[in-house]
Amino acid sequence: MNIVVCIKQVPDTTNIKINPETNTLIRTGVESIINPFDMYALEEGIRLKEKHGGTVTALSMGPPQVEESLREAISLGIDDACLLSDRAFAGADTLATAYTLAAGIRKLGGADIILMGRQAIDGDTGQVGPGVAENLGITHVTDIRKIEQIDEDGTIIVERLLEDGYVRLKIKLPVLLTVVKEINEPRLPSLRGKLAAKKKEIVTWVEEDLEIDSERIGLVGSPTFVKKIFTPPKPSGGKIFQGDTREAVASLLEELKKAGITAGKKGSEDGNN
Amino acid sequence: METIKILLDKCSGCGLCLKVCAYDALDLVDKKVYINERCTICGACVDVCKFDAIEIYRRSFKGQDVSAYSGICVYAEHRKNKLSSVVPEVIGAARELKKDLDKTISAILLGSGVKPLAEELISYGVDEVWMIDSLEIVDFAEDIQADLVARILMEKKPEIFLGGGTIIGRSLLPRVAAKILSGLTADCTELTIDTESKFLKQTRPAFGGNIMATILCQNHRPQMATVRHKVMKAAEKVGAGHNGKIVELHDIPIPHSKIEVLEFVEEQTETVNLAEADFIVSGGRGLKDPKNFDLIEKLSKAIGGAVGASRAAVDAGWIPYSHQVGQTGKTVNPTIYIACGISGAIQHLAGMKSSDIIVAINSDANAPIFDVAHYGIVGNLFEVVPELVKQITE
Ligand SMILES: Cc1cc2nc3c(=O)[nH]c(=O)nc-3n(C[C@H](O)[C@H](O)[C@H](O)COP(=O)(O)OP(=O)(O)OC[C@H]3O[C@@H](n4cnc5c(N)ncnc54)[C@H](O)[C@@H]3O)c2cc1C
Numbered sequence: 001m002n003i004v005v006c007i008k009q010v011p012d013t014t015n016i017k018i019n020p021e022t023n024t025l026i027r028t029g030v031e032s033i034i035n036p037f038d039m040y041a042l043e044e045g046i047r048l049k050e051k052h053g054g055t056v057t058a059l060s061m062g063p064p065q066v067e068e069s070l071r072e073a074i075s076l077g078i079d080d081a082c083l084l085s086d087r088a089f090a091g092a093d094t095l096a097t098a099y100t101l102a103a104g105i106r107k108l109g110g111a112d113i114i115l116m117g118r119q120a121i122d123g124d125t126g127q128v129g130p131g132v133a134e135n136l137g138i139t140h141v142t143d144i145r146k147i148e149q150i151d152e153d154g155t156i157i158v159e160r161l162l163e164d165g166y167v168r169l170k171i172k173l174p175v176l177l178t179v180v181k182e183i184n185e186p187r188l189p190s191l192r193g194k195l196a197a198k199k200k201e202i203v204t205w206v207e208e209d210l211e212i213d214s215e216r217i218g219l220v221g222s223p224t225f226v227k228k229i230f231t232p233p234k235p236s237g238g239k240i241f242q243g244d245t246r247e248a249v250a251s252l253l254e255e256l257k258k259a260g261i262t263a264g265k266k267g268s269e270d271g272n273n
Numbered sequence: 274m275e276t277i278k279i280l281l282d283k284c285s286g287c288g289l290c291l292k293v294c295a296y297d298a299l300d301l302v303d304k305k306v307y308i309n310e311r312c313t314i315c316g317a318c319v320d321v322c323k324f325d326a327i328e329i330y331r332r333s334f335k336g337q338d339v340s341a342y343s344g345i346c347v348y349a350e351h352r353k354n355k356l357s358s359v360v361p362e363v364i365g366a367a368r369e370l371k372k373d374l375d376k377t378i379s380a381i382l383l384g385s386g387v388k389p390l391a392e393e394l395i396s397y398g399v400d401e402v403w404m405i406d407s408l409e410i411v412d413f414a415e416d417i418q419a420d421l422v423a424r425i426l427m428e429k430k431p432e433i434f435l436g437g438g439t440i441i442g443r444s445l446l447p448r449v450a451a452k453i454l455s456g457l458t459a460d461c462t463e464l465t466i467d468t469e470s471k472f473l474k475q476t477r478p479a480f481g482g483n484i485m486a487t488i489l490c491q492n493h494r495p496q497m498a499t500v501r502h503k504v505m506k507a508a509e510k511v512g513a514g515h516n517g518k519i520v521e522l523h524d525i526p527i528p529h530s531k532i533e534v535l536e537f538v539e540e541q542t543e544t545v546n547l548a549e550a551d552f553i554v555s556g557g558r559g560l561k562d563p564k565n566f567d568l569i570e571k572l573s574k575a576i577g578g579a580v581g582a583s584r585a586a587v588d589a590g591w592i593p594y595s596h597q598v599g600q601t602g603k604t605v606n607p608t609i610y611i612a613c614g615i616s617g618a619i620q621h622l623a624g625m626k627s628s629d630i631i632v633a634i635n636s637d638a639n640a641p642i643f644d645v646a647h648y649g650i651v652g653n654l655f656e657v658v659p660e661l662v663k664q665i666t667e
């Protein structure tokens with residue numbers, strides 16, 4: 001089985017704070033990390049390989065320092081890693097990113113299963129996964145919380161999380177899946193993995209290495225562009241009730257009733273359906 | 274070709290751009306700013322520069338004849354032959370845009386036995402429903418649906434196409450965008466028409482809600498966006514005077530789906546369906562023990578709401594992941610969000626910050642949750658929550 005996991009390096013938003021006075025981002029030592037959802041995709045890729053054999057390759061598009069993230073993937077147990085890095089790729093929106101990643105996957109020889117995160121925590125779009133699948137002409141399913149089984153006949157059964165429950169689906173391979181956190185518990189790097197990560201040669205491909213249309217990559221290949229960036233207005237200081245619990249609760253309820261909480265009614269009427 | 278450039282003669286070295294760059298891609302050397310290889314050309318610096326010292330060069334790729342496109346189209350998501358609750362909101366957004374564009378609103382409706390839904394769409398103010406009614410189009414066969422939507426868009430050429438920012442919408446629309454090679458903006462919280470250019474201005478949160486971005490799609494059509502659930506005002510039903518038209522599309526071939534649905538398992542909607550809930554009560558590590566989620570459930574029941582949780586509570590195994598609110602969980606937009614024993618870490622805030630009213634119950638007056646809360650009680654939740662339940666049910 002050939003598995004490809006697409007990972008994105010993102011700024012660790014844990015450290016991003018807003019300066020309340022200037023309303024700008026404060027980046028005290030913002031580190032780059034592997035997008036958290038992609039850690040689950042990597043783990044699932046390694047598990048599938050352990051169970052069904054084959055190879056699992058991590059693929060990323062980004063600036064040269066993304067190599068660190070790919071080495072981290074190797075240390076977890078990923079076999080190979082490949083980086084698509086070229087100034088011409090920079091500034092890509094989800095359409096151009098998906099197009100470029102798909103070209104990378106094709107050059108890798110395709111895949112039976114492609115795993116990605118549900119969304120990246122910087123852009124928060126979740127659009128790249130479906131886009132890659134479309135570019136490769138394969139089926140995709142988002143928000144996978146469980147891979148139940150893969151059968152000899154080349155079908156896979158998965159559970160997809162929905163707003164109001166989940167759905168079990170059977171799909172013929174190849175398929176692209178985006179995963180949610182519930183799917184597994186990622187492992188830590190092993191000592192052997194760390195050694196392997198040090199030695200591993202990370203393949204890097206530039207524009208010329210891929211079969212692509214230069215009009216469809218990077219900034220020029222991106223139909224959307226960011227016109228303006230601003231910080232959302234801060235809520236203007238809330239009302240805090242302190243002191244006697246009963247009084248505080250009564251004052252709070254007074255406010256909440258205005259917003260539609262109906263005391264003593266909703267609960268008893270709709271509570272059990 | 275360099276696509277972003279600092280005009281050194283204009284750069285004052287004020288460093289403002291360094292502050293907004295989330296990628297650490299700018300360096301200040303000898304009072305001048307330089308761009309390093311980490312730059313993703315996101316444009317944040319361009320916007321903030323007071324001296325117009327940063328330029329981005331854009332060329333368009335194979336731009337279409339945008340003038341051939343007209344009107345606003347919405348995707349009518351439905352399941353089990355019921356329109357999704359996001360649909361009236363998307364129509365509401367479309368009707369607001371119509372005020373500035375003065376063009377028709379259409380809807381794409383795919384499924385089997387969906388004619389009554391077409392009429393419902395019209396009752397919300399849709400002018401024309403483009404419908405394919407076929408037994409082959411079942412729920413969750415998104416591959417077919419993406420194909421059909423793309424074909425309809427290419428044939429009908431609306432200038433704007435909107436869908437719900439639901440799990441389905443955020444899977445379907447990116448696939449459609451990749452088919453028709455147009456731009457798509459995810460999970461928008463505001464849509465307006467630029468008065469001069471008539472472009473669709475699409476505003477959305479990014480970086481876990483820490484920043485907002487306004488995005489344009491100038492040279493490609495349709496301009497596509499998914500719309501965050503529970504943010505836009507739902508369209509009211511229009512009077513009998515409104516005449517909509519149902520257009521059945523018979524000529525479009527329907528491909529076979531590669532997705533086979535084995536079963537759909539509905540989870541207790543009352544407590545889990547955070548996306549739909551008007552009221553949410555969430556518990557965090559402050560609950561100390563899994564059995565104390567009882568308190569949260571009682572309060573949510575008393576107000577007829579759903580139960581949420583912080584990641585700390587989910588990771589501790591106190592409550593399933595489907596309840597997790599935040600960056601790695603669900604994004605919610607209730608009328609009232611009550612956070613009990615939740616500190617308000619930035620990743621949690623990412624998932625609930627846009628709630629209409631945020632209420633915090635926390636013993637620590639300095640907990641960051643109070644920075645975003647509209648109302649708060651500084652106190653012990655083991656006293657406050659039961660008292661709330663008591664006073665509500667009294
Ligand atoms: C990549 C990444 C993604 C993440 N994604 C998410 C996410 O999606 N959702 C999420 O929630 N978190 C997420 N987190 C974790 C997040 O950073 C916090 O760790 C988590 O939200 C903390 O949960 P908490 O507020 O319940 O616990 P704590 O931070 O421990 O806070 C508990 C609070 O309870 C209060 N308290 C204690 N006892 C009482 C009492 N008796 N009465 C009243 N108050 C009391 C305390 O004062 C404290 O403020 C993520 C982290 C990372 C790194």
Ligand SMILES: Nc1ncnc2c1ncn2[C@@H]1O[C@H](COP(=O)(O)O)[C@@H](O)[C@H]1O
Nearest residue numbers: 006007061116117119120125126127128
């Ligand atoms: N530049 C990239 N390189 C590799 N994978 C990516 C890249 N951008 C996005 N992805 C993948 O697509 C998923 C969704 O990202 P996004 O659509 O940006 O929210 C991520 O979790 C990654 O798996």
